[in-house]
Amino acid sequence: MQSYLQEFPVVLTASRLSQPLSESPNSMTIIERQMIKASGFRSVVDLFRLVPGMYVGNAGANQPFVSLNGVTDQYSRRMQVLVDGRSVYLPPFGGVDWSGLPLRVEDIERIEVVRGPSAASHGTNSFYGVINIITKDSAFLEPDSISLSSGEMGVVDAAVQHSGANERFDYRLSYSYRADDGDNPEILNDSTINRVFTMRSNFRINSTDNVEFQFGVNAGILGKGTKGQSDKDPFRTVKTLNDFQMVAWRHAWDSGDESKFAYYRIGRNATDSPKPINWNVGPSLLGADISQSTRQDIEIQNTTQLWQENRIVWGGGIRYDFAEQPLIFSSTHGLNQARVFVHDEWRPVEATVVNIGTMFEDDGAGHKNSSPRISLNYHIQPQHTLRVSYATATRNPVMAEMYLMAEKNQYWSRAYVPPIMELRPEKITTRELGYVGHFGELTLDGRLYHENVRDIIGLDFYADLSDPTKPSSSFKNLTDGNFKGLEISADYRWDTGRMNLNYARQEASCYFSSYPTQYFSSNTNYTNPITLGQYLGAIYQSDFLNLCRETVPTNSASVLLTQKMSETFDFSTGYYFRDSVRVMDVYSALPAESSMHRVDFRLAKKFGKEERPGGGEVAVILKNVFQDNYTGYGNVAQMANLLFKRRAYLTANIYF
Amino acid sequence: MVCTGRQVFATLGIFFVCQTLACANPLRVTLVLSDNTPAYKELGSEIRSVLPKEYDLKVIGVDEGMADAELYIAMGMKAAETLAHSAKPTLNILIPRAGFEKLKRIPSSSYSAIFMDQPMRRHLALIASILPNATSVGVLYDTPPSELESLRKQAGVMHFDLQEQKVDQEHLLAGALSDLLQVSDVILVLPDNNIYRSDTIRNILLETYRAHVPMVGLSANYVRAGALCAIYSTPQQIAYQAAEAIEIFANTGRLPISQYTREFEISVNNQVARSLGVQVKDADQLRVEVGRRQ
Numbered sequence: 001m002q003s004y005l006q007e008f009p010v011v012l013t014a015s016r017l018s019q020p021l022s023e024s025p026n027s028m029t030i031i032e033r034q035m036i037k038a039s040g041f042r043s044v045v046d047l048f049r050l051v052p053g054m055y056v057g058n059a060g061a062n063q064p065f066v067s068l069n070g071v072t073d074q075y076s077r078r079m080q081v082l083v084d085g086r087s088v089y090l091p092p093f094g095g096v097d098w099s100g101l102p103l104r105v106e107d108i109e110r111i112e113v114v115r116g117p118s119a120a121s122h123g124t125n126s127f128y129g130v131i132n133i134i135t136k137d138s139a140f141l142e143p144d145s146i147s148l149s150s151g152e153m154g155v156v157d158a159a160v161q162h163s164g165a166n167e168r169f170d171y172r173l174s175y176s177y178r179a180d181d182g183d184n185p186e187i188l189n190d191s192t193i194n195r196v197f198t199m200r201s202n203f204r205i206n207s208t209d210n211v212e213f214q215f216g217v218n219a220g221i222l223g224k225g226t227k228g229q230s231d232k233d234p235f236r237t238v239k240t241l242n243d244f245q246m247v248a249w250r251h252a253w254d255s256g257d258e259s260k261f262a263y264y265r266i267g268r269n270a271t272d273s274p275k276p277i278n279w280n281v282g283p284s285l286l287g288a289d290i291s292q293s294t295r296q297d298i299e300i301q302n303t304t305q306l307w308q309e310n311r312i313v314w315g316g317g318i319r320y321d322f323a324e325q326p327l328i329f330s331s332t333h334g335l336n337q338a339r340v341f342v343h344d345e346w347r348p349v350e351a352t353v354v355n356i357g358t359m360f361e362d363d364g365a366g367h368k369n370s371s372p373r374i375s376l377n378y379h380i381q382p383q384h385t386l387r388v389s390y391a392t393a394t395r396n397p398v399m400a401e402m403y404l405m406a407e408k409n410q411y412w413s414r415a416y417v418p419p420i421m422e423l424r425p426e427k428i429t430t431r432e433l434g435y436v437g438h439f440g441e442l443t444l445d446g447r448l449y450h451e452n453v454r455d456i457i458g459l460d461f462y463a464d465l466s467d468p469t470k471p472s473s474s475f476k477n478l479t480d481g482n483f484k485g486l487e488i489s490a491d492y493r494w495d496t497g498r499m500n501l502n503y504a505r506q507e508a509s510c511y512f513s514s515y516p517t518q519y520f521s522s523n524t525n526y527t528n529p530i531t532l533g534q535y536l537g538a539i540y541q542s543d544f545l546n547l548c549r550e551t552v553p554t555n556s557a558s559v560l561l562t563q564k565m566s567e568t569f570d571f572s573t574g575y576y577f578r579d580s581v582r583v584m585d586v587y588s589a590l591p592a593e594s595s596m597h598r599v600d601f602r603l604a605k606k607f608g609k610e611e612r613p614g615g616g617e618v619a620v621i622l623k624n625v626f627q628d629n630y631t632g633y634g635n636v637a638q639m640a641n642l643l644f645k646r647r648a649y650l651t652a653n654i655y656f
Numbered sequence: 657m658v659c660t661g662r663q664v665f666a667t668l669g670i671f672f673v674c675q676t677l678a679c680a681n682p683l684r685v686t687l688v689l690s691d692n693t694p695a696y697k698e699l700g701s702e703i704r705s706v707l708p709k710e711y712d713l714k715v716i717g718v719d720e721g722m723a724d725a726e727l728y729i730a731m732g733m734k735a736a737e738t739l740a741h742s743a744k745p746t747l748n749i750l751i752p753r754a755g756f757e758k759l760k761r762i763p764s765s766s767y768s769a770i771f772m773d774q775p776m777r778r779h780l781a782l783i784a785s786i787l788p789n790a791t792s793v794g795v796l797y798d799t800p801p802s803e804l805e806s807l808r809k810q811a812g813v814m815h816f817d818l819q820e821q822k823v824d825q826e827h828l829l830a831g832a833l834s835d836l837l838q839v840s841d842v843i844l845v846l847p848d849n850n851i852y853r854s855d856t857i858r859n860i861l862l863e864t865y866r867a868h869v870p871m872v873g874l875s876a877n878y879v880r881a882g883a884l885c886a887i888y889s890t891p892q893q894i895a896y897q898a899a900e901a902i903e904i905f906a907n908t909g910r911l912p913i914s915q916y917t918r919e920f921e922i923s924v925n926n927q928v929a930r931s932l933g934v935q936v937k938d939a940d941q942l943r944v945e946v947g948r949r950q
Contacts, residue, residue, distance in 0.1 A: 003852060003874055004752070004773065006852070006853075008857045009881060010880055012925075012931075017928060020933050141828075166855065308926075382935055611834070612834075613828075
């Protein structure tokens with residue numbers, strides 16, 4: 001009888017439920033747990049090879065970065081990256097320290113990658129797109145586990161996980177050690193050692209209130225340095241410490257509405273010691289390069305069903321970003337930011353969903369923006385949906401762009417000075433036509449898009465008349481860009497397997513939005529009779545604008561195939577292809593990255609029941625099986641030799 | 657989304673019966689509550705409000721002395737067990753069919769019940785209506801519930817492939833659920849307090865959602881927690897049917913045979929439905945379809 005009258009907590013609250021692709025205002029790629037496992041990837045960033053059009057590169061194996069669209073650099077600061085709702089791109093450069101995230105690949109439940117601006121739903125910096133990583137809830141009754149990996153390139157990974165639950169409280173603790181020698185230890189010192197500890201837990205106050213706690217820390221020891229550059233970039237070690245704390249309280253209202261209050265703090269400390277200086281004279285040491293950055297954020301989000309066909313998600317937040325790095329900033333910097341957002345999901349008539357929303361923000365550095373967007377999804381038939389959308393977003397200048405200050409030949413060969421002309425936020429406008437269709441077990445998703453980006457911030461030059469060939473650097477809103485393309489994803493499942501296919505075709509073009517150089521000079525020491533401005537303009541044209549179209553690969557694709565071979569054997573293979581590409585900050589005299597045709601294999605033998613006590617799995621993973629000699633990102637002369645060598649490793653998981 | 661029953665007709669029916677037959681000698685009725693939980697009190701009030709005012713209606717707890725009455729209404733299992741040991745004319749309500757059948761007393765014209773649970777055919781009819789492509793229905797249990805026989809039979813009749821998974825030392829909840837989810841298009845909750853508890857529901861619902869398998873619950877509480885839908889009877893619906901039975905007893909001295917409630921409600925969690933890609937049907941439409949299929 002109790003079964004019929006029993007009270008239960010509200011589990012699948014509005015914020016836990018994901019919008020189906022056919023009703024989403026954006027194109028979205030979802031990477032699920034099974035795909036993560038099948039891919040055999042050890043690092044989080046590699047997973048983004050499964051996203052159409054996404055670039056995955058690294059400035060050394062321990063400094064990976066990802067980007068949608070071109071015109072990026074190794075800080076790749078034009079995307080929002082969320083882990084369980086925490087925004088993890090960091091001041092002062094605005095990039096993500098992927099290697100240092102206190103996050104284990106094994107803890108990821110799913111990743112949603114929004115392709116296109118989405119500030120109304122995902123907050124500040126949702127510019128080219130959003131990476132939304134969701135980790136496994138501690139309520140999943142998973143057995144405790146140990147996993148070990150070992151293989152070529154010095155791969156040694158070990159991890160333990162323990163979870164527990166009672167009526168009101170559940171938790172999961174995990175510790176992992178992850179180490180490798182990097183990709184090209186003979187050229188780049190890019191080894192990694194990460195020790196990661198994370199805790200996630202839920203406390204149920206009553207049937208309507210739940211409090212979630214999370215904290216984590218990642219202590220990293222990263223190799224750094226380039227062979228043959230013992231003066232400028234000697235082999236050395238960088239120590240990093242990334243940590244976070246988070247508390248989120250969810251309240252379910254009787255009406256089914258939900259309110260969520262969340263506070264989090266993330267921090268990163270890095271010590272690069274000794275930091276070399278004096279690029280021209282010879283090796284000499286400046287002492288430790290110590291950087292520290294933190295972010296604290298409070299947000300309230302409400303989901304309100306206005307009436308049956310209309311639901312809004314609304315709220316606001318405040319944030320404090322802090323950065324300190326004495327060698328490149330004259331003082332510490334802190335920014336108090338604030339935002340309010342509203343997103344409305346409305347079904348005005350049958351078979352139609354309108355998503356409309358905006359975010360207003362104040363970045364604390366004098367910029368106030370709004371980022372409206374609207375989309376219309378129309379179900380031509382229940383299984384076939386067309387989407388048209390118009391979205392805008394803003395990227396506020398990061399601290400580095402506003403405040404960088406360093407002398408010539410000290411931290412870098414160039415001197416950096418803060419801009420004299422005020423930097424404006426970059427703006428993006430995206431127009432998109434999308435389709436989502438289901439044909440039995442086949443799901444098709446495609447989009448055509450056109451993105452116009454204005455006021456892209458780039459390096460400008462300060463004319464130093466004492467040495468006009470080596471001007472100082474500063475940032476300026478310099479260029480506009482147009483990006484257009486086609487993306488197609490297909491996902492097909494059958495009884496014993498699954499295939500996931502992605503293809504993207506992209507085009508980029510850039511042009512000046514304002515003339516370079518904030519400081520005109522009449523000095524005509526250059527090839528007569530041009531001015532410094534004209535001289536720099538010509539350099540920009542040849543080194544930047546003409547190369548802009550190369551910042552995206554024309555074609556790129558991925559295929560992930562999983563096949564159950566027998567009751568105990570699973571096989572999966574990934575194929576990753578892209579045309580040649582050149583990341584914008586790579587020196588123009590260096591060649592572009594070559595095209596890539598890479599194939600990975602994974603063969604697993606299971607024993608006992610999968611992910612059950614007494615069960616386990618042993619897998620052999622081969623990366624770049626056919627040794628495709630594609631080259632990667634790099635700003636060193638030996639770049640052509642920076643190859644991703646074929647490698648194999650073994651992994652074992654035991655559950656108990 | 658809740659669809660209402662046909663209370664208006666029930667009220668008119670009672671009114672008519674009362675006018676023509678019974679009200680000259682109002683019946684002495686005692687409601688015996690198993691305990692003081694709000695559900696019993698609410699249903700007690702509902703019955704009181706539906707019955708004609710002339711009726712001598714007493715409400716007592718199960719531990720109190722049984723006042724002299726012509727008909728006893730046992731609300732809940734504890735009250736039912738107490739009255740099963742007597743020979744007093746008794747109508748049992750708020751007990752499931754399985755609970756009633758376990759009682760030692762033999763049903764008769766003075767010993768009957770209105771079951772609080774729904775016939776298995778009704779649950780399956782709901783699944784067929786809301787998930788037309790579902791063929792495989794998964795059920796999880798600790799000890800085989802008595803509803804299982806009926807469910808097996810109805811599943812066969814309605815061409816469902818019934819997947820049963822027992823939870824025991826060999827198959828702990830997480831493993832059993834995970835196995836079941838791999839072979840099921842939908843999970844149908846069977847009454848089992850060892851499985852569906854407030855401390856396990858979170859895990860169960862998160863796992864089913866993770867596997868994109870909807871859950872069909874037993875009450876509106878399940879739907880609120882995150883089940884796709886549930887079919888159940890409200891206290892009002894039970895009260896009207898109980899009042900009808902009381903009237904019939906007052907007029908004929910005989911209780912109707914034990915039965916399920918005629919009226920039912922369906923709750924659907926629209927947000928869960930959309931997120932799982934389930935075509936949401938109008939509640940009235942669902943109710944009509946279930947009525948037709950059952």
